[in-house]
Amino acid sequence: MNEGPLQWQEIAAAMEPHGIVVEYAATTGSTNDDARAAAQQGAGHGYTVIADAQQWGRGRRGAAWHSPPERNLIVSTVLRPAMPLEHWSRLTHACALAVCETLDFYSDMPAAQIKWPNDIYISGLKVCGILVESVLHARGSFAIAGAGVNLNLSLDDFPPELRGAATSVWLQRGGQEVAREDFAGCYLLRLVENVSRAVVDFPGLMADCERRSFLTGRRIRLTASGRDIEGIARGLGPAGELLLETAAGMKSITSADLVRVT
């Protein structure tokens, strides 16, 4: 596989006409932290940090995420959506759909699906995780949409314990390499567009997420507010929540941990 640093200037030049500023770090602590620091200094909507390696990449609530250097897309984008704060939970869906739609361009592999709300799966295996963080402040709120997408990884690149749980675009395409620069550019354009859709046409955005829902129809178990709940996923509600059919009736889940297919 061709390794080598990301040709980030190509991405920056391609994004400039769209008003998206792209910065690059060969190695950084966390692109979400870098984007947050830039936002605090006034970086605008669409400002993006891409890294080739991350020292302490993380998932939700501090879960670690590992990535060999120069193989994947590690990207964080500052978002300043023009909508009330109570709707900012829509950003996870906007970001997840952007990753899926970018993966859709690669027609030589199975379709990507969204495992509600923030993981992307292909062939039942995780290919991307998303972490959206926001800082809500009277003097200017912003969000950071972070995504880590497994692109050019072979099976040997995964630690043994992940081989039955995670995959890469390279593996799904039968050994076809992905031009990471192209992937990054397509993703950023989809992301910015989907954030606008989250503002003006959230039902349409959710319909697109629903079509790609990995969990719908499956029996799952999850933890919500410290309680274990089991049921069959029945799609998504109007605010993007997970609808779960349980023995006690239909539940609407807005936050959950450890969502597992049983």
Place this chain on the structure above:
Amino acid sequence: MDLKEIRQIIELMKRNDLSLFYMEREGFKIKLRKGVDFEAQLAPTPEAKAATPPPSPSPQVAAAPEPAPAPPVGTFIGSPMVGTFYRASGPDEKAFVNVGDTVDENTTVCVIEAMKVMNEIKAEMRGVITRVMVDDSAPVQYDSPLFEITPA
């Protein structure tokens, strides 16, 4: 009933230290409750705004609200959204703030998670935290009081 009359009722409630006023006439109901934002609780529509959150369209697993302690009186930091309340950035991390801590506009006091968006909430004022109103990992509603604060 016009605004003037409602104001008079509020004055009566204040003078007699009443926390709740409820009146029903044909085609008209009003419920006044003294709390976080006294004026905001005025319900101009026939269906008076209840003190507890309205039932959501489908039963919510996050719902099951514990009976509220005493109706909150004082200054509070409220939740800007429906979600899950976290006092720290991770399971093994220190709480952002504790009772007795002095905070200012820029102090992060908690995280509210909604649909896996981790939202950092700022105190937005100077003061001392006097009470944490919600348990860690508990569901919160829009505008739920999260912390009681004595403004400096």
